[in-house]
Amino acid sequence: MAASDSLGQFEQLVLTAILALREEAYGVTIHSKVQELAGPKAVSLGAVYVTLDRLEDKGLIASWLSDPTPERGGRAKRYYRLEALGERALQESAATAKRIWDVITEVWGKQWARQWGKRWRKEAG
């Protein structure tokens, strides 16, 4: 992936949501997952659609329409899945995040990292 195509934070969240949801990744579930991953910040469904379109244009994800379902008034769902390019982009993002984390713990110390670890475990319940 070219440097100009590097992922933004919200794109990383959406890709992670699609990865986590596997076969069940469509608008509503992706939005819920992104909301969960983004923490206290509110995320609009519209912003998720815009990002999904952009990721599809970049070739990082692919989409297809399912058969209509009665619980949605007979309307189809658009499912999404990660493409090979998307998986690679997410791996690169995760590696970058890991490098950032390593530097932070090195500079701010292990004590700080433990405190943050505790806080995250608490938030995750």
Next chain:
Amino acid sequence: MSSRPPRIAEVTVALLLPPACREEVLGDLQERCKSPMQYVADALSTVPFVVISRIRRTADPQVLLIQASVLYLSFIAAAWLRDPTLLGQRRGLLRLAIPVVMAIAGLILDDAYAKPGPRPAITPARGPLLGLLVALVSQEALWMKKPDWALPHWVAIYGCVIGLLLSSGIRMLFPPISSQLLGIKVPVAWLQQAGASSESLSRLNRILKPVAGVVALAAAVAWAAENSISPRHLVLILLAVLLIAGEVSRRV
């Protein structure tokens, strides 16, 4: 617990959403619906994003720039033919740009709201028709509210006719993005094209229709010029012709 969205809100949202993403967005909004108010709030925060995203996906800035230049040149040519003093007036060139901006807005919306899948052969004329219809309506509104900013009737009409011909040609050379072969859709598009090859005769028919529409438009202008029809009446006749042609192209 989910509830059914209000019918009127659902119909309004369906009308505002581009057809390419209408199905899944309406379904998602319905699945999330817990109360009528929540549905409306959800729709208000979703529909603008979806429309903007669709415009971003379907608008090609380079081709739009070519279209804008061609349309602007059309109106300059029309002014040169019918009222050369306009070109030398203060704000003259700015006045000529107003219908161009309106026509480009119409073109962008036509692309964004086009139905997905292969487009009929009449498509090259449909976008410019809609765009120039918007331009004529905006000129009519300016004539009523701010006549200083409106173009003389004949300049607007000539500009629209020249612009329609040239802009349709540009659309044939550079089809809208949604009609081109893109990424993962390529194999499907090839299959669709292969399946459509046997319909070449009906496609020829569809190509002849816009040509006939343009000839009818030119004939109407020529007839009006011969019989000294007042510009205001001619605008109404042209608007009717454009509306009928637009409706026919939509249904083909």
